[in-house]
Amino acid sequence: MEPGMEAARQLPVQLLIVLLATGYLAWLGVVTASFTAAVAMDGLGSSAIRRFAGPVARLGRLSLVSAALLEAGAIVLLVLARVRYPAFVQTGGFWAGVLLPLAAGLALLGLFEAQLTQERHPSLRLAAGLTGVGLSVASTWVLVSGAGALLQPEAWPMAEPPWRFLPTWSGTGRFGEWTLLSFAATGVLIAWAGERAGDPAVTRFARRFGGGVTFVGALGWAPAILFSHYNLPDVTLSPALWALAVAGVLLSGLTAGLAASRLGGGAAPRVRPLAVAASALLGILVVSDHVSRERALVPATLAGVFPAPSAPARAAPAAPEAAGKLAAGKAVFDRVCSLCHRFDVRLVGPPFDETVPKYRKDPGALKAFIRDPVKKDPGYPPMPKPAVTEAEIDAVVTYLLEKAAR
Amino acid sequence: MKAPGPTLAAKAGGLAIAGWVAAWLLALGALAAWRGAVPLAPAQPIAFPHVVHAGRLGLQCTFCHVNAPRSPEATVPPLSTCMTCHETIALDRPEVQKLRGYVARGEPVTWTRVHTLPDWVRFTHKRHVRAGVDCSACHGGVAQMARVTRVRPLTMGWCIGCHRTRGAPTDCTTCHV
Numbered sequence: 151m152e153p154g155m156e157a158a159r160q161l162p163v164q165l166l167i168v169l170l171a172t173g174y175l176a177w178l179g180v181v182t183a184s185f186t187a188a189v190a191m192d193g194l195g196s197s198a199i200r201r202f203a204g205p206v207a208r209l210g211r212l213s214l215v216s217a218a219l220l221e222a223g224a225i226v227l228l229v230l231a232r233v234r235y236p237a238f239v240q241t242g243g244f245w246a247g248v249l250l251p252l253a254a255g256l257a258l259l260g261l262f263e264a265q266l267t268q269e270r271h272p273s274l275r276l277a278a279g280l281t282g283v284g285l286s287v288a289s290t291w292v293l294v295s296g297a298g299a300l301l302q303p304e305a306w307p308m309a310e311p312p313w314r315f316l317p318t319w320s321g322t323g324r325f326g327e328w329t330l331l332s333f334a335a336t337g338v339l340i341a342w343a344g345e346r347a348g349d350p351a352v353t354r355f356a357r358r359f360g361g362g363v364t365f366v367g368a369l370g371w372a373p374a375i376l377f378s379h380y381n382l383p384d385v386t387l388s389p390a391l392w393a394l395a396v397a398g399v400l401l402s403g404l405t406a407g408l409a410a411s412r413l414g415g416g417a418a419p420r421v422r423p424l425a426v427a428a429s430a431l432l433g434i435l436v437v438s439d440h441v442s443r444e445r446a447l448v449p450a451t452l453a454g455v456f457p458a459p460s461a462p463a464r465a466a467p468a469a470p471e472a473a474g475k476l477a478a479g480k481a482v483f484d485r486v487c488s489l490c491h492r493f494d495v496r497l498v499g500p501p502f503d504e505t506v507p508k509y510r511k512d513p514g515a516l517k518a519f520i521r522d523p524v525k526k527d528p529g530y531p532p533m534p535k536p537a538v539t540e541a542e543i544d545a546v547v548t549y550l551l552e553k554a555a556r
Numbered sequence: 557m558k559a560p561g562p563t564l565a566a567k568a569g570g571l572a573i574a575g576w577v578a579a580w581l582l583a584l585g586a587l588a589a590w591r592g593a594v595p596l597a598p599a600q601p602i603a604f605p606h607v608v609h610a611g612r613l614g615l616q617c618t619f620c621h622v623n624a625p626r627s628p629e630a631t632v633p634p635l636s637t638c639m640t641c642h643e644t645i646a647l648d649r650p651e652v653q654k655l656r657g658y659v660a661r662g663e664p665v666t667w668t669r670v671h672t673l674p675d676w677v678r679f680t681h682k683r684h685v686r687a688g689v690d691c692s693a694c695h696g697g698v699a700q701m702a703r704v705t706r707v708r709p710l711t712m713g714w715c716i717g718c719h720r721t722r723g724a725p726t727d728c729t730t731c732h733v
Contacts, residue, residue, distance in 0.1 A: 304693075304708050308717050369573070372580035379587055384596055385707050392588045396581060403577035410569055450700045451707040454692025489615055490641075497613065498645055531644035 160234060164440065167230050172436045174223040175290070176429065178252075179332025180339065181210035181220070182286045185259050187340060187363070189279035192266065202344070202352045207263045209339045217256040224248050224293065231297070235447055237455065238299075239306050243313035247292035255285030287329070294328060295321035297439070301386045301446045303455045320386075323378030327435050330374055334367030334405065335428035336360075342421045364409035364424065368402040371431065375399060385451055386442035394441065398434040401427060472548075479549025482542045490533070493554060499530055506554035513551060517543050597705035598668040602658075603651050610699035617691045617698070624691070628680035632667055635659050670704050671695070678733050687724070 188207035191199050210216075228248065232240060262279035265271070298321020299305060309316045337360040344356020375395050379387075405427040490498035509516035520543050523533035538546070609615050617624065620637055624630035638655055646652050658665050671694075673679050684694075692698065696707035708714060719726050 302709075304714060305717060307721050369576060372577065372584075376580065376583055376587060379584070379591075383709060384591070387588075387591055392584070395584055399577055399580050399584060403573050407570060407573050410573070411566065448700075450697040450705065453697025453700065454690050454695075485616065485619075489613060489619065498641065534640055 163230060163234050164444070167227070167234060168436055168440050170223065170227055170230065171440075172433050174220070174227060175328055175332075175436065176335065176432050177216075177223075178220055178286065178290060179328060179432070180336050181212055181256075181259070182283055182290070183329075183332040183336035183363075184209040184339065185212075185262065185279060185286075186283050186333075187336065187359070188266075189262065189276065189283060192272075192279065193276050198349055198352055199355060202347055202349075202356065204263075204266045205343045205347065206340055207259075207266060209336065209343060210259075212256065212260055212263060214260075217253075217260065220256065221249065221253055224252055224289075227293070231300070235300055235443075237303070237306065237452060239309040239311065241309055241311050241313055241315050244292065244296050244309075244315040246313075247296070247315060248289050250289075251285040251292070252289035255282045255287075255289060258282030258285065290328065291322070291325045292317075294325040297321055297443075298324065300443050301383050303447065303452050306455055319381040320378055320383070323374060323381055324435070324439055327371055327374040327378060328432075330367045330370045331428065331432050331435060332367070334364045334371070334402075334409075334431065335425070337362070337364030337367060337409065338421050338424045338428055361409050364428070365406050368405040368409065368428075368431070371402045372399045382442060383446065386446040388441065388445050390441050391438055391445070394434055394438045398431060398438070401431055401434070405431065475545050475548050476552060478542070479545035479547070479552075482538060482546040483549055486536050486538060487546065487550075499533060500527060502550060502553075503555035506550045507556065510551060513547050516547050516550070520547070596670075596707075597701075597703045598670060600668055600703070601665050602654050603703065605651075605702060606698045606704060607700060607702050618685075624681045625685040627682055628678075630681045632665075635665065670706050671710065673710060676733075677731055679731065687722075689722075693718070 184206055188203040191203040191206060195203070228240060228245060231238065258278045259282035262275055262282055265275040265278070268275075292315070295317045296315050298318030299309065299316035301320060302316075302318065305316055308314075339360070340363065341357050341360030344353045344360065347353055347356065375398055379391075379395060382391075405424065408424050408427065487502075491500070491502055493502045495501055506516070509519075520536065520538070521540075523535060525532040609620070610617065620633040621630045622633065622637075635655065635658060639659060642652050642655060647656075655665075685691075694708055694710075696705070698704060715731065716726055718724070719730075724730075
């Protein structure tokens with residue numbers, strides 16, 4: 151009942167969402183970015199660089215098992231979102247838009263990787279690689295941009311089942327952030343792979359290429375954060391969110407500086423601090439997203455998002471006329487009496503279960519009291535004269551006598 | 557092995573990165589200031605608790621905002637509405653004493669407006685209430701708010717989205733004169 155208690159009960163789910171989202175986005179990011187780099191090297195590089203495309207593609211550790219794990223990760227994320235935010239409309243279009251391109255994209259990337267060792271059909275291989283990257287990225291855009299719709303509950307009724315899903319600008323900004331950070335993290339891995347290539351020319355290339363990708367990815371994140379925050383709905387903004395953005399921009403600057411000094415130069419790269427920094431940046435991205443979601447999705451915001459279902463008929467009708475009178479009486483009670491009275495508890499006035507039964511033998515006295523109240527119990531303030539008609543008094547007395555404790 | 561000191565180029569590069577970061581931090585600060593310029597939940601002269609009246613007591617919105625179903629403006633009720641109950645109830649509460657002070661001095665309470673539309677929008681409460689739009693569709697769960705907060709964007713896209721979903725007219729002149 152208490153919002154705080156509810157949030158505490160949901161804490162494990164929230165932690166799971168943050169951890170799983172970080173892991174999923176980091177892994178998929180490294181897969182897509184490393185394959186993007188491999189496709190570029192394969193298509194544009196010299197023969198030595200082209201041979202390096204294989205080790206770079208393998209950075210994503212793509213296999214049948216890992217592809218299945220990624221697909222399962224996406225499913226679990228969608229299910230967790232359903233558990234944490236039950237009112238959110240997850241249309242079939244959203245599910246299909248996330249899962250189908252991911253499966254197709256990962257399959258094509260696997261095909262590209264398998265064909266890298268062969269010299270046949272280089273243009274087909276390139277096409278498979280490019281399409282695979284495009285589909286994996288498209289799946290993430292649907293996921294992240296659609297998750298942005300969580301921040302706008304008032305728009306949920308517009309996501310008509312079965313197929314329509316709601317893309318958002320704030321989510322698209324987050325998607326851009328993810329793309330840049332994925333490249334930042336993958337650049338570190340490319341430099342690391344280059345050290346083990348055994349060819350000085352490739353090693354030099356990997357240091358410069360990897361360093362450059364990390365540098366640009368990290369520095370490019372700051373404008374992307376600004377874009378996301380510009381597009382976030384008002385209700386999602388909080389001091390914590392701005393603080394996370396500031397921390398992110400500072401850390402991205404530090405990462406870029408590290409990348410420039412450690413990867414770009416001639417020295418052997420020290421990848422560990424950079425890998426930690428890149429993971430931390432992605433963590434900040436996911437936590438920011440979650441913080442804004444939790445800020446936006448409170449009961450006060452969720453109220454009225456969907457038209458309230460019509461109240462089910464209460465009070466089984468004894469006879470049609472009596473039922474009509476009871477319903478009319480209930481309407482009067484709801485509109486007038488319930489401001490100060492309940493049946494079971496003291497509110498402003500006494501509980502009806504205590505007072506009304508005294509009138510069971512003489513309903514006329516109750517009607518007279520309602521018509522012109524007089525102070526009876528010194529423990530309560532005097533009852534003001536209610537603005538009700540004689541017919542309404544008649545109906546409400548019937549209702550009160552029926553409903554009060556016997 | 558002693559590392560050689562940073563070269564001039566490295567120093568310049570570091571400065572350039574620091575400058576880039578500083579520029580975006582400034583931009584972020586400006587964005588934060590701009591987005592926070594209009595508070596979503598402004599402080600009010602009397603801390604009227606909707607969470608008690610609309611929440612715990614379950615009063616209907618229109619019990620106090622009587623004009624919502626019959627006029628363009630929902631209107632804040634006159635203090636006499638408050639006094640029907642607070643002549644006798646909860647006299648010890650500081651906020652109620654503040655209220656009674658206003659009444660005794662014959663001074664109007666200058667509430668701070670939370671939901672504002674631009675002058676070129678002709679919005680009427682009456683039509684929306686009569687069409688069966690719940691107050692919470694635009695105002696959120698006021699009954700759960702200790703202090704009234706704007707939870708909807710009040711943008712044209714948001715209006716149009718709802719009009720489309722409910723099949724309400726989307727002609728320009730529906731809202732713009």
